[in-house]
Amino acid sequence: MSPAPIALSCGEPAGIGPELAVAAREALGSSVAFAWIGDPDHLPEGTNCSVIDDIGDAADVAPDALPVLPLAFPGPRVPGTLQPMQAAKVVEAISIGASLASEARASALCTLPIHKKALAEGAGFAFPGHTEYLASLAGVDHVVMMLASEMLRVVPATIHIPIADVPRSLDTTLLDRTIRITHEGLRRHFGIDAPRMAVAGLNPHAGEGGKIGREDTEIIAPLLERLRNEGFKLSGPHSADTLFHAAARARYDAAICMYHDQALIPIKTLDFDRGVNVTLGLPFIRTSPDHGTALDIAGQGVANPSSTVEALKLAWRMAGGTV
Incomplete structure (x- = not known):
């Protein structure tokens, strides 16, 4: 039996979200069942869509039509121009999708x-x-926020904080939780029975024995040793500049990084168009394309849907579907 359809929240109407939803449906056809939550009037002109009342009906919609769970927004979509009055509905679309996933609908x-x-x-x-x-x-x-593609999986231990706040935010509790949640996510959602995780150091050369910062020797290394004694397959702390070449990537299933750019620069360099954002540790599966709203190209029909397609495919596989 196939999984229930995926809920796809609309994102920022002024951005490329509406175009991506349509392009993803065209690329996937009926191989992945999903419904877009948003205002049908915000879809590109000429879009073939089918408005449904129940997300369960998405699988019955013709492959060339986009299933839509309608959510009326105040005002039209203006590509490239933000409409403050529409912000609350953008948030509501996310909330609706989260509720549908939480309820297993x-x-x-x-x-x-x-x-x-x-x-x-x-x-x-x-x-x-x-x-x-x-x-x-x-x-x-x-x-835990994971960025995943066929080439690399990375997890930043700290996410959206200033770089100056990273050293004082890193502690044993945070890293322990991050590693444990990543380990369980790799087992549960990616089918890896004994995940191998490589852990980056915070400082250049992983601190060089304390010469370039103490966090690597005083916080990261002792925690990794304790977790190895529990049976975790961990290596590191590694100098981050040697962690992402092809031979290094072959030795682990995911890399745990200390801050946002340390994790995201490698995957966006290696596989920008196909990277997927995965949230681990939620009671439901959540994925997202790994890029922004692209206001500068919205409405021009040139947005690359590859990351959205990969995000839907990965969510479908994580839910037990095949594609």
């Missing part, structure tokens, strides 16, 4: 890109991004 939630500043200004959105908002909705204390 949807097999997963896939989120199209949001404009965080627009949501903060237009709807008082107080979260750094999707990841933190979804954790709050689910009542979860700690989640």
